[in-house]
Each structure stands twice: as structure tokens, then as C-alpha cells.
Amino acid sequence: xxxxxVIGAGHAGVEAATSLRAGGYSGPVTVVGAEGRPPYQxxxxxxxxxxxxxxxxxxxxxxxxxxxxxxxxxxxxxxVDIDRAGQQVHIAGDRPLDYxxxxxxxxxxxxxxxxxxxxxxxxxxxxxLDDALALRASLAGAERMVVLGGGFIxxxxxxxxxxxxxxxxxxxxxxxxxxxxxxxxxxxxVAAHHRAEGVRLCFAEQATELVGSAGHVTGVRMGSxxxxxxxxxVLGVGATAEDGLARRADLATDGGxxxxxxxxxxxxxxxxxxxxAVVCDPxxxxxxxxxxxxNATDQGRYAAARILGEKRPYRAVPWFWSNxxxxxxxxxxxxxxxxxxxxxxDGARFTVFCLRDGRLTAVExxxxxxxxxxxxxLLERVTPSEAELVAVDYDVRALARRVMxxxxxxx
Amino acid sequence: xxxxxxxxxxxxxxxxxSADHEKEMSVPIVTYVYDDGSExxxxxxxxxxxxxxxxRNEVRGIVGExxxxxTCGTCHVYLDHSTEQFAPPSGDEDEMLEWTAxxxxxxxxLSCQLVPTQEGAQLVVRVPAEQV
Numbered sequence: 001x002x003x004x005x006v007i008g009a010g011h012a013g014v015e016a017a018t019s020l021r022a023g024g025y026s027g028p029v030t031v032v033g034a035e036g037r038p039p040y041q042x043x044x045x046x047x048x049x050x051x052x053x054x055x056x057x058x059x060x061x062x063x064x065x066x067x068x069x070x071x072x073x074x075x076x077x078x079x080v081d082i083d084r085a086g087q088q089v090h091i092a093g094d095r096p097l098d099y100x101x102x103x104x105x106x107x108x109x110x111x112x113x114x115x116x117x118x119x120x121x122x123x124x125x126x127x128x129l130d131d132a133l134a135l136r137a138s139l140a141g142a143e144r145m146v147v148l149g150g151g152f153i154x155x156x157x158x159x160x161x162x163x164x165x166x167x168x169x170x171x172x173x174x175x176x177x178x179x180x181x182x183x184x185x186x187x188x189x190v191a192a193h194h195r196a197e198g199v200r201l202c203f204a205e206q207a208t209e210l211v212g213s214a215g216h217v218t219g220v221r222m223g224s225x226x227x228x229x230x231x232x233x234v235l236g237v238g239a240t241a242e243d244g245l246a247r248r249a250d251l252a253t254d255g256g257x258x259x260x261x262x263x264x265x266x267x268x269x270x271x272x273x274x275x276x277a278v279v280c281d282p283x284x285x286x287x288x289x290x291x292x293x294x295n296a297t298d299q300g301r302y303a304a305a306r307i308l309g310e311k312r313p314y315r316a317v318p319w320f321w322s323n324x325x326x327x328x329x330x331x332x333x334x335x336x337x338x339x340x341x342x343x344x345x346d347g348a349r350f351t352v353f354c355l356r357d358g359r360l361t362a363v364e365x366x367x368x369x370x371x372x373x374x375x376x377x378l379l380e381r382v383t384p385s386e387a388e389l390v391a392v393d394y395d396v397r398a399l400a401r402r403v404m405x406x407x408x409x410x411x
Numbered sequence: 412x413x414x415x416x417x418x419x420x421x422x423x424x425x426x427x428x429s430a431d432h433e434k435e436m437s438v439p440i441v442t443y444v445y446d447d448g449s450e451x452x453x454x455x456x457x458x459x460x461x462x463x464x465x466x467r468n469e470v471r472g473i474v475g476e477x478x479x480x481x482t483c484g485t486c487h488v489y490l491d492h493s494t495e496q497f498a499p500p501s502g503d504e505d506e507m508l509e510w511t512a513x514x515x516x517x518x519x520x521l522s523c524q525l526v527p528t529q530e531g532a533q534l535v536v537r538v539p540a541e542q543v
Contacts, residue, residue: 041478043477043478043480044478058459058463060467061466062466062467062469063467063468063469065469066469069469293476293477293478294476294483297476321477321480321482321483323480323482328482328503330482369481369482369503369506369507370506370507370509370510373484373506373507373509373510374509374510376510377510397509400510
């Protein structure tokens with residue numbers, strides 16, 4: 001038995017490996033990381049870990065003994081090539097690994113943008129723990145930070161910087177924050193929250209150049225020609241799938257590693273999961289790549305189940321959260337194109353119900369965790385129609401309870 | 412001058428170590444109990460939640476998907492016994508507990524929100540069969 005090799009030691013890869021053992025897989029399991037560190041949690045990197053007191057040790061996903069006890073071997077890569085015919089993965093400076101099944105969990109990396117001055121000192125990106133620790137050190141001495149990109153990472157970093165007394169401006173090309181992820185009412189609430197915290201938001205603006213002096217950034221020039229002064233610039237303009245290894249191995253890729261509903265790549269022995277995978281569903285006409293913990297862990301668990309013989313396709317209701325200072329944003333499903341938005345709650349605490357063609361497609365909550373959880377339980381089971389929602393005046397708690405009670409009655 | 416400074420700092424470190432050591436003597440202890448009657452007793456590290464303590468000590472049945480932000484509801488426990496008094500669940504935790512995978516009881520808590528600090532505290536939590 002050659003065993004299973006997992007490339008990537010993030011949330012998806014570790015979940016796949018541990019779920020294999022939990023499911024009784026007895027062959028060799030090896031996780032190949034690229035960072036030379038034991039696996040750690042990523043969500044705190046843009047939140048608590050930017051505070052002074054955040055303890056990097058506390059980020060460990062599991063103890064070293066946990067992996068030893070389960071005979072999960074951790075190898076420090078990076079993996080450089082896949083020999084599909086020989087079923088081997090080549091590791092930099094190490095002997096190759098044989099596999100029966102290969103799991104690609106290579107994640108995503110900050111989008112590279114061509115911008116003059118991006119190699120100046122004081123220009124930061126955030127993906128790894130090392131990045132977070134470097135950014136934290138920079139924040140200690142910074143007075144004015146400019147964030148390029150009003151997405152989740154950018155806004156979480158903005159909150160952390162404000163908490164540390166740094167002046168913050170955010171430059172966003174679109175006309176609102178988080179435009180690709182949430183509806184306009186949620187964007188507006190997020191913007192109001194950050195403005196109240198003293199963050200300056202510049203919409204429909206683009207950085208054209210980072211200017212510097214003596215090798216260190218001093219400002220961001222915008223399309224209008226105006227220069228925003230800055231001694232720290234964070235690039236938060238989205239991420240792209242790490243699919244280089246898959247491309248070199250001639251697997252099908254298109255903005256990520258293409259997989260079918262069983263998460264198999266164009267090579268049936270190779271599965272791709274997490275941020276790097278694009279799930280194609282020709283029947284539904286959809287292609288979806290998600291960057292979230294839920295997606296990483298659910299697909300990790302599924303990859304293990306699939307290797308252990310699961311026949312049903314992967315299915316999960318996506319959910320997501322972002323804490324930005326005191327603001328708690330929680331999403332169920334991805335709205336995409338909505339033709340109707342219904343808002344329930346008040347300015348400080350509310351939920352947006354997104355509908356398309358008379359069906360609930362996504363639920364976005366601001367400081368409203370109970371509604372979020374109820375919506376998750378509901379959408380895991382059914383896709384309510386507009387009429388069903390109107391009948392309960394969008395009280396999804398009541399609707400979820402009713403659906404779950406019916407389930408119990410049937411059981 | 413510099414060697415003096417060094418001596419002083421060494422002394423301070425020694426002092427701190429012994430203080431840490433004393434603390435270790437009476438760190439909080441938690442027992443995780445399962446439906447099948449098995450249990451797992453471990454020490455709680457300083458400022459560690461019962462969720463993190465479970466993950467670090469290979470205690471099964473606690474997922475903690477969100478890493479401790481009280482936002483996923485996968486670290487649900489029943490707090491059966493505690494010598495330390497905890498503040499009741501916050502509004503957010505209270506709402507999340509309504510929708511955990513296993514049914515809520517009067518003593519349900521999210522273990523990521525339970526951080527024992529009292530010296531010598533002893534706790535017993537029951538781990539539900541389902542978290543996801």
C-alpha cells in the first residue's frame with residue numbers, strides 16, 4: 001500500500017489527514033507543508049494575532065503528539081512535482097513520496113498586482129503566520145496605514161490597526177466594501193462601522209504607484225494624482241488559487257484546480273480541496289471556488305470519506321464569518337445575483353435575506369448570530385420559497401424549528 | 412555596568428520561573444466525559460479555553476471550527492460541575508447555543524468561551540455526541 005499524500009498543511013489538508021485516521025484508514029498518511037512550521041490556524045492571523053498580546057504558540061491546530069499518535073507524517077516541502085504515471089510526489093531536497101491517492105490542498109496566495117514601488121519597505125501582504133508577525137511588528141511603529149482593497153482581509157487588518165491607534169485609510173476600486181461577497185445593505189453597515197472607528201474609506205479609487213524615500217514607503221499615489229501619506233501599506237486585493245503544481249502536472253485548471261462533484265481532478269487518483277479547488281457542476285451550470293474555513297474543513301472531511309469509499313457527491317451549505325472589531329458578520333451561502341433583498345432588524349443588528357426567482361439563496365447577518373445559525377440549519381435542509389418566508393414574516397428561527405420538528409417526527 | 416544588568420535580568424527570570432512553577436501546581440483541571448462513560452482529565456494551560464485545551468490534548472468530540480470566535484457552535488459542552496463560577500453566556504453565545512447540533516440543556520456552554528482562571532479549579536464537562 002502506497003498510502004495517501006496530502007499536499008498542503010492548512011485547514012483543508014490537516015482535516016483530510018485526521019479524518020482518514022478517524023475513519024479507520026490504515027495505510028501511510030503524509031502531509032507535506034510548505035512553511036516549515038507545524039500546522040496552525042489561519043483566521044486569527046488577520047485578527048487577534050495582530051494585537052500585541054496574541055500568542056503564536058496558541059495557534060497550533062493540533063499538538064505534535066496528536067500527529068505522531070495517529071501516524072500522520074509531517075514533511076516540510078515544498079512539493080515540486082507530481083509524477084502521475086509513477087504515482088509519486090517529488091519534494092524539494094527530500095526523497096519522493098509514493099501515493100495511491102493524492103490530495104491537493106495547496107490553498108490560495110495574495111493576488112499579485114503590478115504596482116510600482118511594491119518592493120519598498122513597509123509594504124505588507126498577509127497569508128502566513130510569518131507575514132502576520134511581521135505586520136504586527138510594523139504596526140507597532142506605524143502612524144499611517146493605507147490598505148489597498150476593501151475585502152475581508154483588508155477590513156479585518158483595518159480594525160486591528162485602529163485598535164492599536166494607527167491612522168487607517170482604505171482604497172477600494174469598487175463603489176462599496178466587500179462588493180463581491182455581500183449585498184449593499186451589509187456593505188453599508190460595514191462601512192458605517194469602520195467610519196465610526198475612524199477609518200477613512202476612499203471608493204472608486206485606485207492606487208497607481210507606491211512612493212517612497214530611502215527604500216521605505218511614504219505614500220500611495222491614486223488615479224486622481226493625489227498622494228495619501230503612509231508609512232505602512234497593506235495589499236489586500238484578493239487571492240488566487242495556488243494551482244502551479246497541478247498545472248505542471250497537466251491537470252485541468254482554470255483559476256484553480258478543476259474538480260467534479262466528487263472533488264476529483266482530471267486524474268481520478270488526485271483530489272483537490274479547499275481554497276485551491278474549483279468545483280464544477282455541469283448539471284447546475286456552476287463553478288465555485290470558496291476561500292473559507294468551512295469549505296476547507298468540509299472538503300477535507302469529504303476527501304477522506306471519498307478515499308474510504310463514499311459514493312455520494314460532495315454537498316455542504318457554505319458559511320463564513322468575519323469579525324472586524326466589535327462587528328460580527330456571518331454569511332450562509334453565497335448570494336451571487338439576487339433579484340430581491342429583504343432586511344429584518346435594525347441598523348446595529350440585522351439580517352439580509354437574498355432571494356432569486358422566488359427562492360432564498362443566501363442569508364447575511366450583521367451582529368445577529370441567532371438568525372445566522374437558524375438560517376444555516378434551515379438551508380442545510382430546505383430552500384424556502386418567498387411565500388413560506390412571508391408567511392412567518394422572515395422569522396427563520398420559527399421556520400427552522402418547524403422543519404427540524406418535522407424531521408424528528410418522521411424519525 | 413552591562414554585566415550588572417545581565418545579572419539583574421537573570422535574577423528576574425529565575426523569579427518569574429518559580430512563580431510560574433507554583434502556578435502550575437494548582438492549575439485548573441478539567442475532565443471531559445463521554446456518553447459511553449469514558450473520560451479524559453487534563454490540566455488547563457494559562458488563559459486557555461476548554462475548547463483549546465481539548466484540541467491541544469487530543470480530547471475527541473470538540474471541533475472548534477472557528478478557532479474560538481463563538482461563531483460556529485461546534486465546541487458545545489454540558490458544564491456538569493465547576494468549582495469556579497463563570498459569567499452566564501453572553502447574548503451571542505446564548506443565541507448560538509439555541510442551534511447546536513446536539514440539543515441545548517440548562518448547562519450548555521460553548522467551551523471556547525470557558526476560560527478557567529481560578530487556582531485549583533476543578534471542572535467536569537460532558538461532550539455531546541454531535542457537533543457538526
